[in-house]
Amino acid sequence: MSEGRVAALRKLALLGAMERSLKISSAEFARVLETSLQTASRRLQDLEKDGLIHRDIVADGQWVVITEKGIELLKSEFEEYQRIFSKMEGGESVELVGSVMSGLGEGRYYVSQEGYKRQFREKLGFVPFPGTLNLLLRDHSVALRRRLDLRSGIKIEGFTAENRTFGGSKCFFCEILRDGCDDVKCAVVIPERTHYPENVIEIISPVNLRERLGLKDGDELRVRVILS
């Protein structure tokens, strides 16, 4: 249920007890904490014992103020969260790891289609090398890969040509995490086909990545996929 002392302290801060004295009874506090009256009362006692709040008990309740020590505690937790989420400010991303595998040769055929090429140039800013670099993800990366399903990414529309239909897909810009690859533009392409395997990603790039990086089947590669 509750998460304890600091959760209680946080609620008090939310009620303004950092900068003014707050009149509250244990019963009211129990309601905001969603716990019993006894626990709410004990929380206030404990916080006072720990020097995190100051209390004045009067006939019809109590006046509560968070002390400097209490503020410091909240501030340190806040800073922890800032550290966590400051990483995400430069664009949310996931880091996938997998091994290079031979494609079925399909990639080259699809990527070469004029209907796709035009959209890649317009939406990604480059015309890909005819061929995809396929990565077989390690098991632990699959959960992260699944996160892409919840994002819309950069939409590539389907079209009809050569008497057949070509399905849509979505793309995410990515970076190859290897020395000297910072400047290589690339993107992950995820077809909208329902039966697409979860443990494979296809990477396109203006250059032949396999050659450029000297990759052979089975080599491990880390890729940072930009979500936002």
Added chain:
Amino acid sequence: MSEGRVAALRKLALLGAMERSLKISSAEFARVLETSLQTASRRLQDLEKDGLIHRDIVADGQWVVITEKGIELLKSEFEEYQRIFSKMEGGESVELVGSVMSGLGEGRYYVSQEGYKRQFREKLGFVPFPGTLNLLLRDHSVALRRRLDLRSGIKIEGFTAENRTFGGSKCFFCEILRDGCDDVKCAVVIPERTHYPENVIEIISPVNLRERLGLKDGDELRVRVILS
């Protein structure tokens, strides 16, 4: 000791498990949580049960990734802290409440000293009305008032004149929390005297506050003191 589930989740986030899969054993995790191996192991199990992380258990440890649901939980806590501390961005302050009391007439004498007047004009931007408005703080405000002792405020130097010494003091800008008082400049003056009472504050202002606000002894007044 520990603060439970979310503390564990937060540590995992700090270790990077929001954007990459993290290889960690229960023993290592126990070390970062400062708890027993059993508890660390159970935390991971529970977080997985709650759908906050995804795990892949391998022979020599486990791969951990925080799920979208887990990220949402952390984000909502982060937002709570942001709400708490965003209030403080426009200047940290404390809100004191007390009742108007008659001074001993000392205020008028001190404030009229040229040595003080010059500094008030330079450092506060106004020359105070000759007289202070004294507030007898309510008990529950004393703890907040004490917070001023930890701050340096705006230093007013002591000096010698008329064959005696006038001690130093520190000031904090403040606002009277009453309709139509937004534009009234005022400040709390706290003498450096060691025996100054904790439950009294003296307010100076370019205008006669007592008249301007129609105050009489015993009237309650709320004041926001700016700390930073």
Added chain:
DNA sequence: ATTACTAAGAAACGAGTAG
């Protein structure tokens, strides 16, 4: 109405053990 006890029940912890 309050806050603060007490005591029984529930939940969490951690040493030891299995696999």
Added chain:
DNA sequence: TCTACTCGTTTCTTAGTAA
């Protein structure tokens, strides 16, 4: 090593009671 149990011990919770 590792994870995941069991189980005795400790801690936390909450209904009931007192002041």
